[in-house]
Amino acid sequence: MSTIHRIFWCAALSCMAMSLAGCGNGDDPGEATAKPEATVSPKAAATSGPSNPYVKNLPQLERASIEEAKQLQQELRQLLATDLEKGEAFRLQTVEKARLWGEKISQYVTTNLAGQTIPLKPLEGRPYAFDDWVIVDFPKGPDTLNLLRTKTTIRLTQDLTDQSADVKDFMMGRRIAIYVKAVDLDGNEIPDMKIPSTLSANRAEMVEGKTFEFYFNMRSRDVVRLDNFGGFVEITRDEYNAK
Structure with missing residues (x-):
């Protein structure tokens, strides 16, 4: 692999590591043989476990997004080691999933928690x-x-x-x-x-x-x-x- 390719794919890995923060712009992921599977959906996370009186199920939502990002990062590393083209397609999909998680969590706070008083x-x-x-x-x-x-x-x-x-x-x-x-x-x-x-x-x-x-x-x-x-x-x- 050339030096340029190594730099490119290292950047891809770094972007995935920051996917929880919504890295990327949601480009069309194109075709890929592997598709990232969610460990738990935002809807399921928002209703899982006991609800806190002040932040409701926000901790569960945030944990679920972090856990999924870690799992997908591991899968991405494995795929990049065997097939760079498929790995790039997979990366784009994981970036989009991170963006959607961010939107869901932000909306959850806006809808359910904004204005909530804290002791x-x-x-x-x-x-x-x-x-x-x-x-x-x-x-x-x-x-x-x-x-x-x-x-x-x-x-x-x-x-x-x-x-x-x-x-x-x-x-x-x-x-x-x-x-x-x-x-x-x-x-x-x-x-x-x-x-x-x-x-x-x-x-x-x-x-x-x-x-x-x-x-x-x-x-x-x-x-x-x-x-x-x-x-x-x-x-x-x-x-x-x-x-």
């Missing part, structure tokens, strides 16, 4: 209060970051325009930072799921009643562990930085 336990003694914490969307595809987006708004309960105000735990220069950790339905911390959110603001804007909107994003590897998700707990910067 939050705030820190005491902070000069701000939280409004509702809600799920926004889960954009998936080659031009997105593939993050489950949630958001909340904080409202200042006192003026912070004085430079001597004690804000060192949640302000760094012009940046306001809020940190949370995910907990299960029993209130226990879900390991390795601490999420930060920051925004920039001038100290002159820090007056009582001023509101600021924060987005908190969850990665795919977090979403698959939300079966027993019970909400968020606000934490300090030190706790966020601690291992």
Whole structure:
């Protein structure tokens, strides 16, 4: 095999590895002797297992898409090792399947979860209060970051325009930072799921009643562990930085 062909087929494998994110543009797959078979359909995944009160069956959907992508990647490697032409046709089909999975999951969140409120336990003694914490969307595809987006708004309960105000735990220069950790339905911390959110603001804007909107994003590897998700707990910067 020439060097050019080796580069081309390595790129094909790399694209398949990223198929969960919707890599590719859904070209006509053409004919192929092997066709990728779904391990479980999106519809079946969306109704499998117990439904979480806040994210419903989203973890099952995300896991099913990941498991299928891994299986198809393995099949693709085997096919490329024996027949490059058939392997390329198979790759195009798997890319299309990944795109369809992404559409199904995004639509599931938009239809079933957008606007869903999520419980939050705030820190005491902070000069701000939280409004509702809600799920926004889960954009998936080659031009997105593939993050489950949630958001909340904080409202200042006192003026912070004085430079001597004690804000060192949640302000760094012009940046306001809020940190949370995910907990299960029993209130226990879900390991390795601490999420930060920051925004920039001038100290002159820090007056009582001023509101600021924060987005908190969850990665795919977090979403698959939300079966027993019970909400968020606000934490300090030190706790966020601690291992």
